[in-house]
Amino acid sequence: DAKTTQPTSMDCAEGRAANLPCNHSTISGNEYVYWYRQIHSQGPQYIIHGLKNNETNEMASLIITEDRKSSTLILPHATLRDTAVYYCIVRVDNYGQNFVFGPGTRLSVLP
């Protein structure tokens, strides 16, 4: 699976949009981009995933560049409860394969 690079940490003001970048310059054509987050002492929570097109759900939006070498997770109105470690993962769609977690980005939403 392709390797990802994320900033170690980010701050965001409460109520503002949080934009979390992820670089995956070696992504191959059949690899999806997934985002998960982990709030302290809890299991990871699925946020969103995409292949080529931008995606939006009730939690967030995922913007994937046209060359697919990077993506941005957008939390439109961050709240204090969004403080967590956010993981960007790229992988092929294979049922039997696990997800490989990097260090992620520690997002702190500030009041």
Place this chain on the structure above:
Amino acid sequence: GAVVSQHPSWVICKSGTSVKIECRSLDFQATTMFWYRQFPKQSLMLMATSNEGSKATYEQGVEKDKFLINHASLTLSTLTVTSAHPEDSSFYICSARTGAVSRELFFGEGSRLTVL
């Protein structure tokens, strides 16, 4: 989304004892479940892949005789930490996919093990 439940959520045990952690898929069947371990301030590390009805596949460096995995049914996988030592203290997390159609991986709440 689908629900994966772990039990217990936290456990404290004495050194040398064995501890069993259960992972259940509550509203779907999972032929494959994954067990991760997470030390403080670190990311999740895959320990093993649990396959229903067959032996688990362990990652390099994970002792299969120490971390016993049993996946006896399509909704239950168990991880038993045998002869636990303080260095086994960690956050253990299981996960599962709902099936070939669903691409998301769903995680349990995690189980925090403290070995005294």
